[in-house]
Amino acid sequence: MERDLTAARDQAAETLGEEAADILTVQLLLAGDDALLGAALDRVATGVPAGRAWRDAVADVVASYQQVDDAYQRARAEDVADVGRRVVAALTGVSPRRSVAGPGIVVADALGPADAAALDRELVRGVLTATGAPTGHAAILARTLGIPAVVGAGESVLRLDEEQPVLLDGDTGAVYVQPPRALREEYDRRHAAAQQRRSAALRVAGEPAVTTDGVHVAVAANVGSVADAAAAAGQGADGVGLLRTEFLFLDRDEPPTEDEQAETYAAIAAEFAGAPVTVRTLDVGADKPAPYLAQPREENPFLGVRGLRLGLRHADVLGTQLRAVVRAAAAHRMQVMFPMVTTLDELQRAVDLLDRARADVGVDVQLPVGVMVEVPAVALLADAFAARVDFLSVGTNDLTQYVLAADRGNADLAELADACQPAVLRLVRQAAQAAAGHGRQLAVCGELAADPAVAGLLLGLGVTELSVTPVAVPEVKQAVRATSYAEAQQLAERALAATSAADVRALLA
Numbered sequence: 001m002e003r004d005l006t007a008a009r010d011q012a013a014e015t016l017g018e019e020a021a022d023i024l025t026v027q028l029l030l031a032g033d034d035a036l037l038g039a040a041l042d043r044v045a046t047g048v049p050a051g052r053a054w055r056d057a058v059a060d061v062v063a064s065y066q067q068v069d070d071a072y073q074r075a076r077a078e079d080v081a082d083v084g085r086r087v088v089a090a091l092t093g094v095s096p097r098r099s100v101a102g103p104g105i106v107v108a109d110a111l112g113p114a115d116a117a118a119l120d121r122e123l124v125r126g127v128l129t130a131t132g133a134p135t136g137h138a139a140i141l142a143r144t145l146g147i148p149a150v151v152g153a154g155e156s157v158l159r160l161d162e163e164q165p166v167l168l169d170g171d172t173g174a175v176y177v178q179p180p181r182a183l184r185e186e187y188d189r190r191h192a193a194a195q196q197r198r199s200a201a202l203r204v205a206g207e208p209a210v211t212t213d214g215v216h217v218a219v220a221a222n223v224g225s226v227a228d229a230a231a232a233a234g235q236g237a238d239g240v241g242l243l244r245t246e247f248l249f250l251d252r253d254e255p256p257t258e259d260e261q262a263e264t265y266a267a268i269a270a271e272f273a274g275a276p277v278t279v280r281t282l283d284v285g286a287d288k289p290a291p292y293l294a295q296p297r298e299e300n301p302f303l304g305v306r307g308l309r310l311g312l313r314h315a316d317v318l319g320t321q322l323r324a325v326v327r328a329a330a331a332h333r334m335q336v337m338f339p340m341v342t343t344l345d346e347l348q349r350a351v352d353l354l355d356r357a358r359a360d361v362g363v364d365v366q367l368p369v370g371v372m373v374e375v376p377a378v379a380l381l382a383d384a385f386a387a388r389v390d391f392l393s394v395g396t397n398d399l400t401q402y403v404l405a406a407d408r409g410n411a412d413l414a415e416l417a418d419a420c421q422p423a424v425l426r427l428v429r430q431a432a433q434a435a436a437g438h439g440r441q442l443a444v445c446g447e448l449a450a451d452p453a454v455a456g457l458l459l460g461l462g463v464t465e466l467s468v469t470p471v472a473v474p475e476v477k478q479a480v481r482a483t484s485y486a487e488a489q490q491l492a493e494r495a496l497a498a499t500s501a502a503d504v505r506a507l508l509a
Helices: 001-017 018-033 034-045 048-064 071-091 113-117 137-144 155-159 183-204 225-234 258-270 310-311 315-329 344-361 376-380 384-386 396-404 422-437 452-461 470-480 483-497 501-508
Strands: 103-107 124-129 168-169 176-177 216-224 239-243 275-282 332-339 369-373 391-394 443-444 464-467
Touching: 001 176, 018 443, 034 048, 034 168, 048 071, 071 113, 071 391, 103 168, 113 137, 124 168, 124 344, 124 501, 155 176, 168 183, 176 483, 183 470, 216 225, 225 470, 239 258, 239 464, 258 315, 310 344, 315 344, 332 344, 332 391, 344 369, 369 376, 369 384, 376 396, 376 422, 384 391, 384 422, 391 422, 396 422, 422 443, 422 452, 422 483, 422 501, 452 470, 452 483, 452 501, 464 470, 483 501
Parallel strands: 103 124, 216 239, 216 464, 239 275, 275 332, 332 369, 369 391, 391 443, 443 464
Antiparallel strands: 168 176
């Protein structure tokens, strides 16, 4: 069972990127979780058969997840249940793998992350499940594959006949059974138009993104592995705007060595022939724990010891990483960026560690330093931060979550937790003005940057770089090329005067 999950994880890393692989890493960790295994073994010790003992232990954990208030954590029940199913299959000698015989929509009670990662995008036109949540890992992986998914649609979908025509809208969650011909044709036209746009964008992906009135905008990539970097370079990315280094640190019993890190960072930079690579220092904690960085259980880990807060508590680990970055920067164009910064004091302590790393390595290299604008405090003090760093990068996912007090993983708050909320946009503008006032660059590396419809708005707010998932690079570049910078500034002013995200989205439409 673990071999199957490991193989699925490795395949996901190659084909979908490291973020997708991280989801399957979580499943591997669940499969070896001491609490889960211990509960099952305790039952076995009392004479309960192994299969039943495991099922009962899994049921208890699933029930505990389903009872929590946080919707994101409730969605993790799906992962535990899927691991339970896979172990039972292994115990009984039944293959847990599911396959499809021909093109169509996969209809199931639930779909596990490994099943979702293995979907054949040439055959699977959509996924429809009775249970699950939009924030569940299976739904996320289906979207990463570009497969429309509607989850949690209710048990009635299990009564659909196998040959019954069904049409899914993955954007709205609409399900049409026996759709009329006119509706099918409309969706066929939309799909064909999207494919044409994608093909046109790919043909010119390697060319610069320049607005119609001559403003150049860097479109970089968010990557999480050497394979990601190669894919991003092939999609025309102007460097790496966010290197998620967690892939080196998770799913292991001890942190990576300085040599291993330096070699990996250099290999990633080598894919971009002199374009900048922005290395975000280790960003674990919250939903990404590292077993060798001991942390007490936190009631609200997203407001707890994570990102730079954790790095400063483990200065030996952060110092090793910074030395590796300095070594890679001796031969490549690198930048270093600190995550989850809140105060100027934290920044200064991190810079002091970087200075010490430079001295230890004995290499005097140009290594620009930046901070993530994820915590509202940094956006509000952007002028002071911009005076002390070389660039700022807005992480719209976390910034939106913290500004609106809306858990980004809570499906019930999806409409509220929209980065197009004017309150969020005003903080982006404030950060952009502060950066410009000190001659600094301002990037956006959150999910919002990957939406071509929003590119013009971000440019108008003063953003100078967009960093997106590799697959989104070509179409975001095309969106920039279709934008007038002067008109984008006017659009931004109207958006800032709006009173809701819906009003902003209407302006974009």
